[in-house]
Amino acid sequence: MIGSINKISGSKLLVGIVLSILTYWLFAQSFLNIGPKIQETFGVSPEIVNISVSLTSFVTGVFMVVAGNVSDRFGKVKMTRIALILSIIGSLMLIVSGNVVLLLLGRVVQGFSAAIIMPATISIVNDFFDGDERQKSLSFWSIGAFGGTGLSSFFAGAMATFISWQSIFILSILLSLIALFLLKNLPESKRFDKQSSRFDYVGLTIFVIMIASISFVITQGYKLGWLSSPTLILSVIFVICIYAFYKVEKVKKIPFIDLKLFKNKSFVGAVVANCLLNTGVGVIALFNMYAQAGLAFSAFQAGLLTLPYLITLLLVVRLGEKSIKRFGAKRAMVIGPIVTAAGILLFSLTFFNTSIYVVVALTGAMFFGGGTGLFATPALSTAVSTTPAEKVGVASGIFKMGSTLGGAFGIAIMTSIFTGLTQSGQSVDAAASTGFIVGVCLVIGGVFTSACLIPTRKMKQVEKEQVAEVE
Template sequence: MEEKQTYRSGNLIILGIVLSIITYWLFAQAFLNIGPQVQETYAGASAGVINLSISLTSLITGIFMVAAGSFSDKLGKVKITYIGIILSIIGSLLIIITSMPSLLIIGRIVQGFSAAMLMPATISIINTLFTGDKRRSALSYWSIGAFGGTGFASLFAGTVATFINWQWIFIISIILSVIALYLLKDLKEVRTSVKDTSRFDYVGLLIFIIVMSALSIFITQGEELGWTSGISITLVLVTIIGSITFYLVERRINQPFIDFSIFSNKAYIGTVTANFLMNTTVGSIALFNIYTQQELGLTPFMSGLMTLPYVVLILFTIRVGEKSIKKYGAKRAIVVSPLILGVGVLLLALTFLGDTAYLISALAGFALFGIGIGFFATPALDTAVSTTPPEKVGVASAIFKMASTLGAAFGLAIIISLYTALGSVMAMSTAALLAFGLNVLAIVVAFLCAKFVIPDRAVE
């Protein structure tokens, strides 16, 4: 990969990267909204199989993302990107070519591996290929592909499934994946100045996968299994004991799977922690949909429309956040974002208002959601990758994105479980207010991390 790219070739590379990552954020995530239509196609599949297929891709992505980031550092970022795109095509084909439930599950697993490879590898390519303002611009488009894709996934999936059929979601994904491969076909491999001749830490990888599998299953399936059931307690013990074992083993290895020196970087650890806590607000979005449909009588379509200000404003403010880095520095946007987002959640928490007044408050809240996340996205990602040594960017960016995934999963599990539990002993409006309030506390902690952990000049 040449150090300098022409304006046109650089933009085509960015377009190829964005097309590659929306295969997950827009297309694979569309499965969240088409479960009933999929079950009609897979007539022999039980509801349990369909529910498993919906959550499986995110689960696999979260478990293997750091491993894929480490592989991209050692084997090559471009190579891993190509493999990720090809796996996305294979996964989509497996889902649509037959009505066999087994291939549906395999296809969703393949899509999970694809996403795990693409996210850290493409961020690493951007960080290596571009510098300064161009890097921040490229990361903004990456964020637009990720956050924008997620925001439009529901509307896109519903439209295609309603007016054509759901398989076309993945046919379009395959077409865009092929275009992405074409746009990235001349991209040469990046080699950092630090040559890595060490043997890969397979022991560390195995322990890490076991820990992340136990944690992810507990988070995503804990409510169904029972939070205090024997299986859940076992998963927690495996997570705790495995984490301690992983730390002790990795400290004794010269070239560990995860270099803990990454976490000595205050800018990085502060940003990752804030990112984790900011993403717990996914739970508030889910709670709003549940509450308004159950208690206010909104249809799924109507409650989905209420989130439209979030989608529109996040796409606009991502670029504003990027521009603010040069003028004010990255830290200011990272610190201000939780304050804006916190006010947005507070507006969602005003469930004691009348129905009309509450919905107006929620619209304003979702507008602040979009502004808060949009301001945060590029400065946070830029800080995470630009303050990390080049040879560690793959695993560092993977940990950053894994924090997003786990934050969202924790937010969903804790906030919805709290709402359900409180709803059995008090009015549902009060239960929702308290559950939203818990999320506000998490955002306050995100603000404190951004304010006091990240150095004042984290990114030049």
């Protein structure tokens, strides 16, 4: 709780946490917009650049739940410090030489760092803050994550253009060092379990194979072909692993993931709705493709058109937080995706001429960001507050893994629809419109998930009942 923090104020703790998560959402994610600069520096093929871009997110998604489980057992503060050191090492590997092997290894190390940081920092917030302070802290966590994502493309482009792409990661190292300093006197929040040494390595192995296979299908299936042999084989492996994981974990006394978590309707609803809302990342990717291919805008101009998304999101996040106390989480988790879907629908109106479409798109970006901001804190709060304290790390890992897989799925589906339709002879306008409408349908799925699974009662009532049920 906030009173138990020794020699560090709540505000310093929050700054340290936000700086920690920015190492992924702002800095590591900047690779999405500096591919050509990377290719020029390292003299490698576009395929290698594409691998380096996606590698960090892939590793993060695969190992996030694993890292959350380890944090629950061995200490969240300790794991956060380790993650920050890994972030520094990964950044150094990117900038100290022009060696492509170090480039790829650096991106892997950054992925491990992010996988640890996200569930560990959410757990720290849950352990050290109570009541309204916890909701406020989770809002700042969301601001760091969503704000970093929204700013990363513009930030990376500006840094790479006016200074150098390496300066991005020099700044990341400096902020990681500041975060380590701010967290240096933070006491360990973990209540150690005498049985924590009995780790479920079988469950861990099956889970990693399961998530790795589905992650590869989601991120690469549209390139290899959804009915290609590798895609089908990995899909079968995924299904087999689900069955094996259920059978193994069901009989374990200390399972890798306690399956009772999934009896918690609020937690499941938050995870699924969050996954579906995060498919909206594909909307940003598709909009950038359409703005450049269909409207003849530069990458910089396309990025400027999405800035209202970031600004509105940051303004609305605290509104979502405050709505929990007054109305409960469900209302914001239903209304938020509806507003987001309305924004995506405006993006789909590609039949307008360019000048009118720009106005419509700017309005759509505001709705898109506002809905996402309204949803962010209630969803995260629901996932954390309805989970027993000793399982918050793994629960946070599952929640954020849903974000990662949802974003990857959204990008894969929407961009493959756009590419496929344009290659089949459809106009760029029609192809983009179809992709956006698919995005609307995915986000509306989040509306129905929240409406059906999230209890209507206020969060404080839900917390007691859900925690008792899981325990």
